[in-house]
Amino acid sequence: MSYKTILAILDTADNSGAVADFAMALAAGHGAHVIGLHAETISAVPLVAPMEIPDPVAVQALQDMAHSETIEVERIFKQKAAASGVSFEWRSFATSTGYGSAPLIETARSADLLIASQADPARPSDSHVDVDNFLFESGRPVLMIPYIIRNPKPIKRVLIAWNGSKEAARATFDALPILKGADAVEIFSVDPVDSATQSAGLAGADIAATLARHGVNATLATAESASKSASSVIENRLSDNSIDLLVMGAYTHSWLWQTIFGGTTKSLLQSMTALTLLSR
Secondary structure, three states, rough: OOOEEEEOOOOOHHHHHHHHHHHHHHHHHOOOEEEEEEEEEEOOOOOOOOOOOEOOHHHHHHHHHHHHHHHHHHHHHHHHHHHHEEEEEEEEEEEEEEEOHHHHHHHHOOOOEEEEEEEOOOOOOOOOOHHHHHHHHHHHOEEEEEOOOOOOOOEEEEEOOOOOOHHHHHHHHHHHHHOOOOOOEEEEEEEEOOOOOOOOOOOOHHHHHOOOOOOOOOOEEEOOOOOHHHHHHHHHHHHOOOOEEEEEEEEHHHHHHHHHHOHHHHHHHHHHOOOEEEEE
């Protein structure tokens, strides 16, 4: 299998170039079609006291700002796409509900892979993308690009954060087209426990065997968190092994994150150091 339809979520003019570059690079390697998707989102309208009616001047200014950004994002995407030579198309929607609106989610459901950028931590309010909406409503995997990484490079070393859950299994198989092209794939379990079918020391052995049948060079590794959080252990592993891509499951609610995986999903998304593929 391979990715044949890639959806590039183009949030702002600042991050659209990086998202487009990564989308084009993956598309070139998989012979895929790229859809550039942008939501022209209008901010909340200021009210004028004492009648509390919308200020028409402010409304027009907000609409003009949103449309100007749409034009710039479209220009960036089309320029990147034309230079890459891959098949592409542009879609934009004017909406007051942002990236959670029905037309955008429907578009996402027909893609093999979604690509989005982590918001600039120094300017989080500039971002309109709620990754949760895409993860939990589209049913499609999302490849997140860390803000600190702007230029694509070959994905050669992959770490799968494995805890035996259905979300982790889904993420692993969603990442299979990338795993098959990687030089090394590590199935990494933090604080594994003995089960009726497998000892803690062999956590991930079954999924490793399945991946091997697909031609994936997978190895097993485990670690104890001790006084650290699971996310800290994984972050250290990413850094120590120069990992290009982290593959992990995502969970619907914070209490499930805490119960099943110790809040690791949220923590890692806040301090991303590698590309991260998420599925649920």
